[in-house]
Amino acid sequence: MPLEGLDGKVVVVSGVGPGLGQAIAVRSARAGADVVLAARTEARLDEVAEQVTRLGRKAVPVPTDIRDDEAARRLVDTALGTFGRVDALVHNAFAVPPITDLLDVDLDQVRKGFETNVLAALRLTRLFTPGLEQSRGSVVMINSAVLRHSRRTFGAYKMAKASLLALAQSLATELGPRGIRVNSVAPGYIWADSLQWYFEYLAGQRGVDPQQVYDETAATIDLRKLPEPDEIADAVVFLASGLARAVTGQCLDVNGGEYHH
Numbered sequence: 001m002p003l004e005g006l007d008g009k010v011v012v013v014s015g016v017g018p019g020l021g022q023a024i025a026v027r028s029a030r031a032g033a034d035v036v037l038a039a040r041t042e043a044r045l046d047e048v049a050e051q052v053t054r055l056g057r058k059a060v061p062v063p064t065d066i067r068d069d070e071a072a073r074r075l076v077d078t079a080l081g082t083f084g085r086v087d088a089l090v091h092n093a094f095a096v097p098p099i100t101d102l103l104d105v106d107l108d109q110v111r112k113g114f115e116t117n118v119l120a121a122l123r124l125t126r127l128f129t130p131g132l133e134q135s136r137g138s139v140v141m142i143n144s145a146v147l148r149h150s151r152r153t154f155g156a157y158k159m160a161k162a163s164l165l166a167l168a169q170s171l172a173t174e175l176g177p178r179g180i181r182v183n184s185v186a187p188g189y190i191w192a193d194s195l196q197w198y199f200e201y202l203a204g205q206r207g208v209d210p211q212q213v214y215d216e217t218a219a220t221i222d223l224r225k226l227p228e229p230d231e232i233a234d235a236v237v238f239l240a241s242g243l244a245r246a247v248t249g250q251c252l253d254v255n256g257g258e259y260h261h
């Protein structure tokens with residue numbers, strides 16, 4: 001990113017998984033950032049850290065369960081202790097909610113999902129606020145195109161993500177006067193392992209080629225192409241960077257035009 005990327009910045013990614021989380025960490029490093037990597041699976045953090053290091057940036061893996069207050073505090077201390085600054089916090093982690101009609105859904109499971117999908121995002125933002133205030137940094141919450149539809153069985157997921165959006169917007173109002181921006185990115189389809197596997201499954205059920213499932217899906221999207229993790233991660237990099245210095249309280253839909261907002 002020649003214009004203005006994340007050179008010399010420090011990005012914390014909470015929820016580094018094999019899909020978007022990894023892409024956000026690696027694309028941030030490509031844009032010049034050092035990264036702090038948080039999730040529960042240490043082996044994956046190490047693997048992503050190696051990718052970051054190969055790009056000539058520093059990576060600090062911090063095994064963390066973001067639902068745990070003490071672990072979250074350790075994450076903040078490690079980030080600030082290592083780099084002396086934090087410029088962006090990206091909340092990517094999520095707990096897969098029950099995919100069931102709301103009339104049947106187990107309320108305990110819905111409640112549990114909120115711990116990771118909403119409250120942990122608030123916890124981390126609070127803990128990183130002093131550091132972000134110093135750097136005039138920003139927060140990016142990863143949301144979902146589920147915001148834009150109300151399909152059956154997606155109710156619990158939509159409740160969680162709608163709440164996360166409300167959280168991001170209200171935090172933008174609270175933290176704006178302290179120089180901290182808070183934005184959201186809402187992906188739709190993400191063309192990564194889990195969706196590829198699912199399309200193969202659907203194709204198998206129908207006795208067609210997986211490419212046919214892809215083409216049928218892509219036909220519903222303006223750009224006729226399912227967004228890849230790097231393409232979504234670049235929108236996160238943009239919002240975390242100074243290029244978005246006047247952008248806060250917004251949700252950027254990165255869905256190839258599947259929904260207009």
Ligand SMILES: NC(=O)c1ccc[n+]([C@@H]2O[C@H](COP(=O)([O-])OP(=O)(O)OC[C@H]3O[C@@H](n4cnc5c(N)ncnc54)[C@H](OP(=O)(O)O)[C@@H]3O)[C@@H](O)[C@H]2O)c1
Pocket residue numbers: 014015016017018019020021022038039040041042044064065066067091092093094095116142143144145186187188189190194195
């Ligand atoms: N995949 C899609 O098609 C899609 C579509 C629209 C929006 N999104 C959104 O995009 C984001 C990323 O989705 P993804 O599927 O690509 O996931 P991902 O980045 O591959 O992985 C997310 C990671 O979050 C971590 N996590 C979950 N609970 C945690 C906890 N309590 N503490 C710390 N880390 C935790 C998990 O790692 P550990 O188990 O190691 O902790 C998981 O691997 C999510 O917010 C999702 O809602 C996804």
